[in-house]
Amino acid sequence: MSAAPIHLSRNGAVATVTLARPEVRNAFDAATIAALHAAFIELGAAPQVRVVVLAADGPAFSAGADLNWMREMAGYSDAENRDDGLKLARMLRAIADCPKPVIARVQGDAFAGGVGLVAACDLAVALQSARFCLSEVKLGLIPATIAPHVLRAMGPRAAQRYSLTAEVFDAATARQTGLIHEVATDAAALDAQVQQWCAALLAASPQALAAAKRLLADVAHRPLNEALLADTAVRIAEARSSAEGREGIAAFLAKRKPSWAQPS
Known part of the structure:
Protein backbone atom coordinates (compact mmCIF):
# COMPACT_ATOMS: atom_id res chain seq x y z
CA MET A 1 0.00 0.00 0.00
CA SER A 2 1.43 3.39 -0.99
CA ALA A 3 1.78 6.14 1.59
CA ALA A 4 -0.80 8.91 1.73
CA PRO A 5 0.15 11.71 -0.69
CA ILE A 6 -0.82 14.42 1.80
CA HIS A 7 -1.01 14.76 5.56
CA LEU A 8 -3.65 16.73 7.47
CA SER A 9 -3.16 18.23 10.93
CA ARG A 10 -4.88 20.86 13.03
CA ASN A 11 -3.68 23.20 15.78
CA GLY A 12 -6.71 24.96 17.20
CA ALA A 13 -8.48 26.72 14.34
CA VAL A 14 -5.53 26.39 11.96
CA ALA A 15 -5.41 23.33 9.69
CA THR A 16 -2.30 22.34 7.76
CA VAL A 17 -2.33 20.37 4.51
CA THR A 18 1.15 18.98 3.85
CA LEU A 19 2.31 17.55 0.54
CA ALA A 20 3.97 14.31 1.59
CA ARG A 21 5.82 12.92 -1.43
CA PRO A 22 9.33 14.31 -0.85
CA GLU A 23 10.91 11.40 -2.73
CA VAL A 24 9.46 12.84 -5.98
CA ARG A 25 9.81 16.49 -4.92
CA ASN A 26 6.09 16.55 -4.07
CA ALA A 27 5.12 16.17 -7.70
CA PHE A 28 1.45 15.37 -8.01
CA ASP A 29 -0.33 12.49 -9.63
CA ALA A 30 -3.99 11.52 -9.81
CA ALA A 31 -4.06 10.37 -6.18
CA THR A 32 -2.47 13.61 -4.93
CA ILE A 33 -4.87 15.74 -6.94
CA ALA A 34 -7.87 13.81 -5.60
CA ALA A 35 -6.58 14.02 -2.02
CA LEU A 36 -5.95 17.77 -2.23
CA HIS A 37 -9.38 18.39 -3.76
CA ALA A 38 -11.12 16.38 -1.04
CA ALA A 39 -9.08 18.01 1.75
CA PHE A 40 -9.91 21.57 0.74
CA ILE A 41 -13.60 20.81 0.25
CA GLU A 42 -13.67 19.18 3.69
CA LEU A 43 -11.72 21.95 5.44
CA GLY A 44 -13.78 24.63 3.73
CA ALA A 45 -16.90 23.16 5.30
CA ALA A 46 -15.39 22.47 8.74
CA PRO A 47 -16.69 25.04 11.25
CA GLN A 48 -13.77 24.47 13.62
CA VAL A 49 -11.24 25.45 10.93
CA ARG A 50 -10.67 29.14 10.21
CA VAL A 51 -7.31 29.19 8.40
CA VAL A 52 -5.61 26.61 6.17
CA VAL A 53 -1.85 26.37 5.58
CA LEU A 54 -0.56 24.54 2.51
CA ALA A 55 2.92 23.19 3.23
CA ALA A 56 5.26 20.48 1.97
CA ASP A 57 7.77 17.93 3.26
CA GLY A 58 11.34 17.74 2.02
CA PRO A 59 13.53 20.19 0.11
CA ALA A 60 11.01 21.04 -2.65
CA PHE A 61 7.54 22.54 -2.38
CA SER A 62 6.25 20.92 -5.58
CA ALA A 63 7.82 19.99 -8.89
CA GLY A 64 4.45 19.98 -10.65
CA ALA A 65 3.29 16.84 -12.43
CA ASP A 66 4.88 13.49 -11.57
CA LEU A 67 6.96 12.15 -14.48
CA ASN A 68 5.60 8.62 -14.14
CA TRP A 69 2.07 10.00 -14.20
CA MET A 70 2.91 12.07 -17.29
CA ARG A 71 4.34 8.98 -18.96
CA GLU A 72 1.07 7.17 -18.26
CA MET A 73 -0.93 10.09 -19.64
CA ALA A 74 0.91 9.80 -22.96
CA GLY A 75 -1.30 6.81 -23.68
CA TYR A 76 -4.54 8.52 -22.71
CA SER A 77 -7.25 9.27 -25.23
CA ASP A 78 -8.24 12.86 -25.89
CA ALA A 79 -11.32 12.45 -23.69
CA GLU A 80 -9.23 10.94 -20.87
CA ASN A 81 -6.76 13.82 -21.06
CA ARG A 82 -9.59 16.38 -20.89
CA ASP A 83 -11.08 14.60 -17.87
CA ASP A 84 -7.69 14.48 -16.19
CA GLY A 85 -7.07 18.17 -16.84
CA LEU A 86 -10.49 19.02 -15.44
CA LYS A 87 -9.69 17.20 -12.20
CA LEU A 88 -6.54 19.27 -11.79
CA ALA A 89 -8.42 22.48 -12.59
CA ARG A 90 -11.12 21.62 -10.04
CA MET A 91 -8.52 20.89 -7.38
CA LEU A 92 -6.94 24.31 -7.89
CA ARG A 93 -10.39 25.90 -7.78
CA ALA A 94 -11.09 24.14 -4.48
CA ILE A 95 -8.02 25.86 -3.03
CA ALA A 96 -8.81 29.27 -4.54
CA ASP A 97 -12.52 29.12 -3.62
CA CYS A 98 -12.00 27.73 -0.11
CA PRO A 99 -14.04 30.04 2.16
CA LYS A 100 -11.18 29.95 4.67
CA PRO A 101 -8.01 31.97 3.95
CA VAL A 102 -5.24 29.72 2.57
CA ILE A 103 -1.56 30.41 3.24
CA ALA A 104 1.19 28.84 1.11
CA ARG A 105 4.29 27.99 3.17
CA VAL A 106 6.85 27.59 0.38
CA GLN A 107 9.97 26.00 1.85
CA GLY A 108 11.54 25.02 -1.49
CA ASP A 109 11.28 25.04 -5.25
CA ALA A 110 7.89 25.34 -6.99
CA PHE A 111 7.91 24.42 -10.67
CA ALA A 112 5.11 24.19 -13.27
CA GLY A 113 1.96 23.05 -11.46
CA GLY A 114 3.70 23.84 -8.17
CA VAL A 115 3.55 27.51 -9.17
CA GLY A 116 -0.17 26.99 -9.73
CA LEU A 117 -0.57 25.70 -6.18
CA VAL A 118 1.15 28.79 -4.78
CA ALA A 119 -0.88 31.11 -7.01
CA ALA A 120 -4.18 29.53 -5.94
CA CYS A 121 -3.50 30.42 -2.29
CA ASP A 122 -4.52 33.76 -0.77
CA LEU A 123 -1.19 34.51 0.91
CA ALA A 124 2.27 33.10 0.20
CA VAL A 125 5.65 33.28 1.88
CA ALA A 126 8.75 31.54 0.53
CA LEU A 127 12.25 30.82 1.68
CA GLN A 128 14.87 33.07 0.12
CA SER A 129 16.46 30.00 -1.48
CA ALA A 130 13.23 28.83 -3.19
CA ARG A 131 13.13 28.90 -6.98
CA PHE A 132 10.15 29.15 -9.31
CA CYS A 133 9.60 28.17 -12.93
CA LEU A 134 6.72 27.89 -15.38
CA SER A 135 8.52 25.16 -17.28
CA GLU A 136 5.71 23.65 -19.37
CA VAL A 137 6.80 24.91 -22.80
CA LYS A 138 10.13 23.09 -22.43
CA LEU A 139 8.11 19.86 -22.48
CA GLY A 140 5.90 20.89 -25.38
CA LEU A 141 3.06 21.69 -22.97
CA ILE A 142 1.29 24.85 -21.80
CA PRO A 143 0.35 26.05 -18.29
CA ALA A 144 -3.33 25.74 -19.14
CA THR A 145 -5.09 24.70 -15.92
CA ILE A 146 -2.92 26.90 -13.71
CA ALA A 147 -3.17 29.97 -15.99
CA PRO A 148 -6.23 31.60 -14.31
CA HIS A 149 -4.47 31.51 -10.95
CA VAL A 150 -1.04 32.52 -12.25
CA LEU A 151 -2.52 35.48 -14.14
CA ARG A 152 -4.40 36.61 -11.04
CA ALA A 153 -1.28 36.35 -8.88
CA MET A 154 1.46 37.61 -11.21
CA GLY A 155 -0.42 39.80 -13.66
CA PRO A 156 -0.44 39.30 -17.45
CA ARG A 157 2.96 40.79 -18.31
CA ALA A 158 5.00 38.78 -15.80
CA ALA A 159 2.98 35.64 -16.54
CA GLN A 160 3.61 36.15 -20.26
CA ARG A 161 7.37 36.43 -19.80
CA TYR A 162 7.85 33.47 -17.51
CA SER A 163 5.33 31.22 -19.29
CA LEU A 164 7.06 31.76 -22.63
CA THR A 165 10.71 31.76 -21.57
CA ALA A 166 10.45 29.09 -18.85
CA GLU A 167 13.12 31.05 -16.97
CA VAL A 168 13.87 30.04 -13.41
CA PHE A 169 13.33 32.98 -11.06
CA ASP A 170 14.12 33.48 -7.40
CA CYS A 198 -2.63 33.25 11.18
CA ALA A 199 -2.93 35.58 14.17
CA ALA A 200 -4.20 38.40 11.95
CA LEU A 201 -6.73 36.13 10.23
CA LEU A 202 -7.96 34.64 13.50
CA ALA A 203 -8.65 38.18 14.73
CA ALA A 204 -10.96 38.80 11.78
CA SER A 205 -14.57 37.77 11.29
CA PRO A 206 -14.74 34.33 9.58
CA GLN A 207 -17.90 35.42 7.77
CA ALA A 208 -16.26 38.63 6.57
CA LEU A 209 -13.15 36.81 5.38
CA ALA A 210 -15.23 34.41 3.30
CA ALA A 211 -17.30 37.29 1.91
CA ALA A 212 -14.17 39.33 1.15
CA LYS A 213 -12.68 36.42 -0.81
CA ARG A 214 -15.87 36.11 -2.87
CA LEU A 215 -15.97 39.89 -3.39
CA LEU A 216 -12.40 40.13 -4.67
CA ALA A 217 -12.87 37.17 -7.01
CA ASP A 218 -16.18 38.47 -8.34
CA VAL A 219 -15.27 42.11 -8.98
CA ALA A 220 -11.78 41.62 -10.44
CA HIS A 221 -11.58 43.02 -13.98
CA ARG A 222 -15.27 43.97 -14.05
CA PRO A 223 -16.04 47.42 -15.50
CA LEU A 224 -16.78 50.16 -13.00
CA ASN A 225 -20.40 50.58 -14.04
CA GLU A 226 -23.76 50.89 -12.29
CA ALA A 227 -24.16 47.12 -12.12
CA LEU A 228 -20.88 46.78 -10.21
CA LEU A 229 -21.77 49.68 -7.91
CA ALA A 230 -25.12 48.07 -7.14
CA ASP A 231 -23.47 44.70 -6.52
CA THR A 232 -20.98 46.13 -4.02
CA ALA A 233 -23.74 48.12 -2.28
CA VAL A 234 -25.73 44.92 -1.77
CA ARG A 235 -22.70 43.15 -0.38
CA ILE A 236 -21.86 45.84 2.19
CA ALA A 237 -25.52 46.03 3.24
CA GLU A 238 -25.56 42.27 3.81
CA ALA A 239 -22.32 42.47 5.80
CA ARG A 240 -23.61 45.30 8.01
CA SER A 241 -26.84 43.49 8.82
CA SER A 242 -25.20 40.09 9.44
CA ALA A 243 -24.72 38.71 12.94
CA GLU A 244 -20.95 39.07 12.75
CA GLY A 245 -21.23 42.54 11.25
CA ARG A 246 -23.41 43.70 14.15
CA GLU A 247 -21.09 42.02 16.65
CA GLY A 248 -18.01 43.62 15.12
CA ILE A 249 -19.46 47.14 15.29
CA ALA A 250 -20.77 46.58 18.84
CA ALA A 251 -17.37 45.31 19.98
CA PHE A 252 -15.59 48.28 18.38
CA LEU A 253 -17.90 50.78 20.07
CA ALA A 254 -17.59 48.99 23.42
CA LYS A 255 -13.80 48.79 23.03
CA ARG A 256 -13.76 45.02 23.49
CA LYS A 257 -12.70 42.07 21.36
CA PRO A 258 -15.39 40.57 19.12
CA SER A 259 -16.66 37.11 19.93
CA TRP A 260 -14.72 35.45 17.12
CA ALA A 261 -11.28 36.86 18.04
CA GLN A 262 -8.80 34.17 19.03
CA PRO A 263 -6.35 34.88 21.86
CA SER A 264 -3.00 36.10 20.47
Whole structure:
Protein backbone atom coordinates (compact mmCIF):
# COMPACT_ATOMS: atom_id res chain seq x y z
CA MET A 1 0.00 0.00 0.00
CA SER A 2 1.43 3.39 -0.99
CA ALA A 3 1.78 6.14 1.59
CA ALA A 4 -0.80 8.91 1.73
CA PRO A 5 0.15 11.71 -0.69
CA ILE A 6 -0.82 14.42 1.80
CA HIS A 7 -1.01 14.76 5.56
CA LEU A 8 -3.65 16.73 7.47
CA SER A 9 -3.16 18.23 10.93
CA ARG A 10 -4.88 20.86 13.03
CA ASN A 11 -3.68 23.20 15.78
CA GLY A 12 -6.71 24.96 17.20
CA ALA A 13 -8.48 26.72 14.34
CA VAL A 14 -5.53 26.39 11.96
CA ALA A 15 -5.41 23.33 9.69
CA THR A 16 -2.30 22.34 7.76
CA VAL A 17 -2.33 20.37 4.51
CA THR A 18 1.15 18.98 3.85
CA LEU A 19 2.31 17.55 0.54
CA ALA A 20 3.97 14.31 1.59
CA ARG A 21 5.82 12.92 -1.43
CA PRO A 22 9.33 14.31 -0.85
CA GLU A 23 10.91 11.40 -2.73
CA VAL A 24 9.46 12.84 -5.98
CA ARG A 25 9.81 16.49 -4.92
CA ASN A 26 6.09 16.55 -4.07
CA ALA A 27 5.12 16.17 -7.70
CA PHE A 28 1.45 15.37 -8.01
CA ASP A 29 -0.33 12.49 -9.63
CA ALA A 30 -3.99 11.52 -9.81
CA ALA A 31 -4.06 10.37 -6.18
CA THR A 32 -2.47 13.61 -4.93
CA ILE A 33 -4.87 15.74 -6.94
CA ALA A 34 -7.87 13.81 -5.60
CA ALA A 35 -6.58 14.02 -2.02
CA LEU A 36 -5.95 17.77 -2.23
CA HIS A 37 -9.38 18.39 -3.76
CA ALA A 38 -11.12 16.38 -1.04
CA ALA A 39 -9.08 18.01 1.75
CA PHE A 40 -9.91 21.57 0.74
CA ILE A 41 -13.60 20.81 0.25
CA GLU A 42 -13.67 19.18 3.69
CA LEU A 43 -11.72 21.95 5.44
CA GLY A 44 -13.78 24.63 3.73
CA ALA A 45 -16.90 23.16 5.30
CA ALA A 46 -15.39 22.47 8.74
CA PRO A 47 -16.69 25.04 11.25
CA GLN A 48 -13.77 24.47 13.62
CA VAL A 49 -11.24 25.45 10.93
CA ARG A 50 -10.67 29.14 10.21
CA VAL A 51 -7.31 29.19 8.40
CA VAL A 52 -5.61 26.61 6.17
CA VAL A 53 -1.85 26.37 5.58
CA LEU A 54 -0.56 24.54 2.51
CA ALA A 55 2.92 23.19 3.23
CA ALA A 56 5.26 20.48 1.97
CA ASP A 57 7.77 17.93 3.26
CA GLY A 58 11.34 17.74 2.02
CA PRO A 59 13.53 20.19 0.11
CA ALA A 60 11.01 21.04 -2.65
CA PHE A 61 7.54 22.54 -2.38
CA SER A 62 6.25 20.92 -5.58
CA ALA A 63 7.82 19.99 -8.89
CA GLY A 64 4.45 19.98 -10.65
CA ALA A 65 3.29 16.84 -12.43
CA ASP A 66 4.88 13.49 -11.57
CA LEU A 67 6.96 12.15 -14.48
CA ASN A 68 5.60 8.62 -14.14
CA TRP A 69 2.07 10.00 -14.20
CA MET A 70 2.91 12.07 -17.29
CA ARG A 71 4.34 8.98 -18.96
CA GLU A 72 1.07 7.17 -18.26
CA MET A 73 -0.93 10.09 -19.64
CA ALA A 74 0.91 9.80 -22.96
CA GLY A 75 -1.30 6.81 -23.68
CA TYR A 76 -4.54 8.52 -22.71
CA SER A 77 -7.25 9.27 -25.23
CA ASP A 78 -8.24 12.86 -25.89
CA ALA A 79 -11.32 12.45 -23.69
CA GLU A 80 -9.23 10.94 -20.87
CA ASN A 81 -6.76 13.82 -21.06
CA ARG A 82 -9.59 16.38 -20.89
CA ASP A 83 -11.08 14.60 -17.87
CA ASP A 84 -7.69 14.48 -16.19
CA GLY A 85 -7.07 18.17 -16.84
CA LEU A 86 -10.49 19.02 -15.44
CA LYS A 87 -9.69 17.20 -12.20
CA LEU A 88 -6.54 19.27 -11.79
CA ALA A 89 -8.42 22.48 -12.59
CA ARG A 90 -11.12 21.62 -10.04
CA MET A 91 -8.52 20.89 -7.38
CA LEU A 92 -6.94 24.31 -7.89
CA ARG A 93 -10.39 25.90 -7.78
CA ALA A 94 -11.09 24.14 -4.48
CA ILE A 95 -8.02 25.86 -3.03
CA ALA A 96 -8.81 29.27 -4.54
CA ASP A 97 -12.52 29.12 -3.62
CA CYS A 98 -12.00 27.73 -0.11
CA PRO A 99 -14.04 30.04 2.16
CA LYS A 100 -11.18 29.95 4.67
CA PRO A 101 -8.01 31.97 3.95
CA VAL A 102 -5.24 29.72 2.57
CA ILE A 103 -1.56 30.41 3.24
CA ALA A 104 1.19 28.84 1.11
CA ARG A 105 4.29 27.99 3.17
CA VAL A 106 6.85 27.59 0.38
CA GLN A 107 9.97 26.00 1.85
CA GLY A 108 11.54 25.02 -1.49
CA ASP A 109 11.28 25.04 -5.25
CA ALA A 110 7.89 25.34 -6.99
CA PHE A 111 7.91 24.42 -10.67
CA ALA A 112 5.11 24.19 -13.27
CA GLY A 113 1.96 23.05 -11.46
CA GLY A 114 3.70 23.84 -8.17
CA VAL A 115 3.55 27.51 -9.17
CA GLY A 116 -0.17 26.99 -9.73
CA LEU A 117 -0.57 25.70 -6.18
CA VAL A 118 1.15 28.79 -4.78
CA ALA A 119 -0.88 31.11 -7.01
CA ALA A 120 -4.18 29.53 -5.94
CA CYS A 121 -3.50 30.42 -2.29
CA ASP A 122 -4.52 33.76 -0.77
CA LEU A 123 -1.19 34.51 0.91
CA ALA A 124 2.27 33.10 0.20
CA VAL A 125 5.65 33.28 1.88
CA ALA A 126 8.75 31.54 0.53
CA LEU A 127 12.25 30.82 1.68
CA GLN A 128 14.87 33.07 0.12
CA SER A 129 16.46 30.00 -1.48
CA ALA A 130 13.23 28.83 -3.19
CA ARG A 131 13.13 28.90 -6.98
CA PHE A 132 10.15 29.15 -9.31
CA CYS A 133 9.60 28.17 -12.93
CA LEU A 134 6.72 27.89 -15.38
CA SER A 135 8.52 25.16 -17.28
CA GLU A 136 5.71 23.65 -19.37
CA VAL A 137 6.80 24.91 -22.80
CA LYS A 138 10.13 23.09 -22.43
CA LEU A 139 8.11 19.86 -22.48
CA GLY A 140 5.90 20.89 -25.38
CA LEU A 141 3.06 21.69 -22.97
CA ILE A 142 1.29 24.85 -21.80
CA PRO A 143 0.35 26.05 -18.29
CA ALA A 144 -3.33 25.74 -19.14
CA THR A 145 -5.09 24.70 -15.92
CA ILE A 146 -2.92 26.90 -13.71
CA ALA A 147 -3.17 29.97 -15.99
CA PRO A 148 -6.23 31.60 -14.31
CA HIS A 149 -4.47 31.51 -10.95
CA VAL A 150 -1.04 32.52 -12.25
CA LEU A 151 -2.52 35.48 -14.14
CA ARG A 152 -4.40 36.61 -11.04
CA ALA A 153 -1.28 36.35 -8.88
CA MET A 154 1.46 37.61 -11.21
CA GLY A 155 -0.42 39.80 -13.66
CA PRO A 156 -0.44 39.30 -17.45
CA ARG A 157 2.96 40.79 -18.31
CA ALA A 158 5.00 38.78 -15.80
CA ALA A 159 2.98 35.64 -16.54
CA GLN A 160 3.61 36.15 -20.26
CA ARG A 161 7.37 36.43 -19.80
CA TYR A 162 7.85 33.47 -17.51
CA SER A 163 5.33 31.22 -19.29
CA LEU A 164 7.06 31.76 -22.63
CA THR A 165 10.71 31.76 -21.57
CA ALA A 166 10.45 29.09 -18.85
CA GLU A 167 13.12 31.05 -16.97
CA VAL A 168 13.87 30.04 -13.41
CA PHE A 169 13.33 32.98 -11.06
CA ASP A 170 14.12 33.48 -7.40
CA ALA A 171 11.97 34.34 -4.41
CA ALA A 172 12.76 38.05 -4.64
CA THR A 173 11.47 38.11 -8.23
CA ALA A 174 8.43 36.05 -7.22
CA ARG A 175 7.69 38.73 -4.62
CA GLN A 176 8.12 41.53 -7.16
CA THR A 177 5.63 39.90 -9.52
CA GLY A 178 3.08 39.29 -6.76
CA LEU A 179 3.27 35.49 -6.86
CA ILE A 180 4.37 35.54 -3.21
CA HIS A 181 3.96 38.26 -0.61
CA GLU A 182 6.99 37.81 1.63
CA VAL A 183 10.47 36.28 1.52
CA ALA A 184 11.91 34.54 4.60
CA THR A 185 15.62 34.19 5.27
CA ASP A 186 15.33 30.85 7.08
CA ALA A 187 12.82 28.28 8.34
CA ALA A 188 12.28 30.14 11.60
CA ALA A 189 11.39 33.33 9.74
CA LEU A 190 9.16 31.33 7.39
CA ASP A 191 7.18 29.93 10.31
CA ALA A 192 7.10 33.31 12.04
CA GLN A 193 5.46 34.89 8.98
CA VAL A 194 2.89 32.10 8.75
CA GLN A 195 2.11 32.52 12.46
CA GLN A 196 1.82 36.30 12.07
CA TRP A 197 -0.70 35.91 9.27
CA CYS A 198 -2.63 33.25 11.18
CA ALA A 199 -2.93 35.58 14.17
CA ALA A 200 -4.20 38.40 11.95
CA LEU A 201 -6.73 36.13 10.23
CA LEU A 202 -7.96 34.64 13.50
CA ALA A 203 -8.65 38.18 14.73
CA ALA A 204 -10.96 38.80 11.78
CA SER A 205 -14.57 37.77 11.29
CA PRO A 206 -14.74 34.33 9.58
CA GLN A 207 -17.90 35.42 7.77
CA ALA A 208 -16.26 38.63 6.57
CA LEU A 209 -13.15 36.81 5.38
CA ALA A 210 -15.23 34.41 3.30
CA ALA A 211 -17.30 37.29 1.91
CA ALA A 212 -14.17 39.33 1.15
CA LYS A 213 -12.68 36.42 -0.81
CA ARG A 214 -15.87 36.11 -2.87
CA LEU A 215 -15.97 39.89 -3.39
CA LEU A 216 -12.40 40.13 -4.67
CA ALA A 217 -12.87 37.17 -7.01
CA ASP A 218 -16.18 38.47 -8.34
CA VAL A 219 -15.27 42.11 -8.98
CA ALA A 220 -11.78 41.62 -10.44
CA HIS A 221 -11.58 43.02 -13.98
CA ARG A 222 -15.27 43.97 -14.05
CA PRO A 223 -16.04 47.42 -15.50
CA LEU A 224 -16.78 50.16 -13.00
CA ASN A 225 -20.40 50.58 -14.04
CA GLU A 226 -23.76 50.89 -12.29
CA ALA A 227 -24.16 47.12 -12.12
CA LEU A 228 -20.88 46.78 -10.21
CA LEU A 229 -21.77 49.68 -7.91
CA ALA A 230 -25.12 48.07 -7.14
CA ASP A 231 -23.47 44.70 -6.52
CA THR A 232 -20.98 46.13 -4.02
CA ALA A 233 -23.74 48.12 -2.28
CA VAL A 234 -25.73 44.92 -1.77
CA ARG A 235 -22.70 43.15 -0.38
CA ILE A 236 -21.86 45.84 2.19
CA ALA A 237 -25.52 46.03 3.24
CA GLU A 238 -25.56 42.27 3.81
CA ALA A 239 -22.32 42.47 5.80
CA ARG A 240 -23.61 45.30 8.01
CA SER A 241 -26.84 43.49 8.82
CA SER A 242 -25.20 40.09 9.44
CA ALA A 243 -24.72 38.71 12.94
CA GLU A 244 -20.95 39.07 12.75
CA GLY A 245 -21.23 42.54 11.25
CA ARG A 246 -23.41 43.70 14.15
CA GLU A 247 -21.09 42.02 16.65
CA GLY A 248 -18.01 43.62 15.12
CA ILE A 249 -19.46 47.14 15.29
CA ALA A 250 -20.77 46.58 18.84
CA ALA A 251 -17.37 45.31 19.98
CA PHE A 252 -15.59 48.28 18.38
CA LEU A 253 -17.90 50.78 20.07
CA ALA A 254 -17.59 48.99 23.42
CA LYS A 255 -13.80 48.79 23.03
CA ARG A 256 -13.76 45.02 23.49
CA LYS A 257 -12.70 42.07 21.36
CA PRO A 258 -15.39 40.57 19.12
CA SER A 259 -16.66 37.11 19.93
CA TRP A 260 -14.72 35.45 17.12
CA ALA A 261 -11.28 36.86 18.04
CA GLN A 262 -8.80 34.17 19.03
CA PRO A 263 -6.35 34.88 21.86
CA SER A 264 -3.00 36.10 20.47
